[in-house]
Amino acid sequence: MKMYPQNKPKTSAGRPKKKDEPSFFDSVYAVVRQVPYGRVTTYGAVAEATGLRMSARMVGWALSTCAHVQPRIPAHRVVNRLGVLSGRHHFATPTLMQELLEQEGVKVKDDTVVDFKQLFWDPRSA
C-alpha cells in the first residue's frame, strides 16, 4: 500500500521531460510556492489554478512528491476545502504540518485551520 514513489517521477519539478510542456506537477509547485506566509489554500483551488479544475487528487499526489523535490514546497499551507490538515500524516512527522502553520501564526485546532475562511488564499488573486 506504500504508494510512495521510490524513484522521482519523470515529470518532477526539477526535470520536466518536455521543455515546452509544463507538467502538472510543475504547475502545482508553482502555485503552492506562491502561497503567502501565514496563509493557506486548498487542493481544489490549486487544481483549478493549474487548469485541472476539480482533479484535486492529483494535487495531493504532486505534493506527496514535493517532499523530495528541491524547491521545498510549503505544502503545509495546502489543506482540504474544510481547512483540515488532511495531509499531515504525509509529512516527516504527523505534527509537523500543524507546527509549521502555527509557526506562521496560523492557529490550528483539532487538525483544522482556525479562521480558515479568512486565511484562505485564492491562487487566482495572486
Place this chain on the structure above:
DNA sequence: AATTTGACTTACT
C-alpha cells in the same frame, strides 16, 4: 497490461 489507490470535490439519493 490491467487493476487499485490516492494529501479531493461536487452532486445526487
Place this chain on the structure above:
DNA sequence: TAGTAAGCCAAAT
C-alpha cells in the same frame, strides 16, 4: 441531514 456515486490523472503493484 447523511450516505453513496462519480470524476479527475498519475503512479505503484
